[in-house]
Amino acid sequence: MFKPFKIIDEINKTCKNFFPESFFKLEQKADNRFIIFGNNLSKAINNYNNIQEEVNVIKWFNDFWVYIDIRFEKSEPIPNTFISLSVFQGDYSDDKKIQLFRAEWDNFDNNETHPQPHWHIYPNYSFEKTFDEFLEMTDEGGSFAADLNKEKSKIIDLKRIHFAMNGTWNAKGTHIHRITDENAVINWFQGLLDHIKSQLEYVS
Numbered sequence: 001m002f003k004p005f006k007i008i009d010e011i012n013k014t015c016k017n018f019f020p021e022s023f024f025k026l027e028q029k030a031d032n033r034f035i036i037f038g039n040n041l042s043k044a045i046n047n048y049n050n051i052q053e054e055v056n057v058i059k060w061f062n063d064f065w066v067y068i069d070i071r072f073e074k075s076e077p078i079p080n081t082f083i084s085l086s087v088f089q090g091d092y093s094d095d096k097k098i099q100l101f102r103a104e105w106d107n108f109d110n111n112e113t114h115p116q117p118h119w120h121i122y123p124n125y126s127f128e129k130t131f132d133e134f135l136e137m138t139d140e141g142g143s144f145a146a147d148l149n150k151e152k153s154k155i156i157d158l159k160r161i162h163f164a165m166n167g168t169w170n171a172k173g174t175h176i177h178r179i180t181d182e183n184a185v186i187n188w189f190q191g192l193l194d195h196i197k198s199q200l201e202y203v204s
């Protein structure tokens with residue numbers, strides 16, 4: 001039998017060691033929703049399904065922060081499960097930290113087209129914003145800004161792409177993996193945090 005509370009308890013036990021600078025815990029926010037909580041919190045703007053929401057993020061290491069949100073919706077024999085883990089970068093006092101990427105694993109009881117689990121990548125638009133502010137001061141006729149906006153309109157919205165995390169194309173398999181038991185989610189969380197941390201340390 002699938003036990004959501006077992007998943008939360010085991011993630012809390014096994015993943016706390018990944019947060020040396022903070023106390024880490026997933027706490028129940030509603031009957032079926034659990035979000036990250038800790039003693040080293042700050043604010044950030046989380047982009048999720050084209051909605052921007054202010055959330056509490058927990059200090060991870062260096063200037064990186066994490067937000068986790070897990071929901072279970074009643075369905076048999078496995079509940080519809082929605083897992084979201086976002087990584088941010090910024091100072092403690094910055095309430096609009098840069099959202100770098102989001103890892104998701106959604107489990108529906110109906111047909112699913114997006115790869116599961118998957119990544120969402122958030123381009124850094126801070127340089128673009130600075131450039132736009134510079135244009136406002138210097139491009140009096142607006143001709144350069146008009147040309148720039150024309151080119152920008154051709155760029156795809158990268159954050160909407162679901163980048164497959166576990167595609168088994170090499171074995172002519174699928175990119176959709178259903179959540180079938182508690183251990184799959186628990187093991188995935190451990191591997192995910194370990195992998196992301198090692199890669200952030202590599203590029204820092």
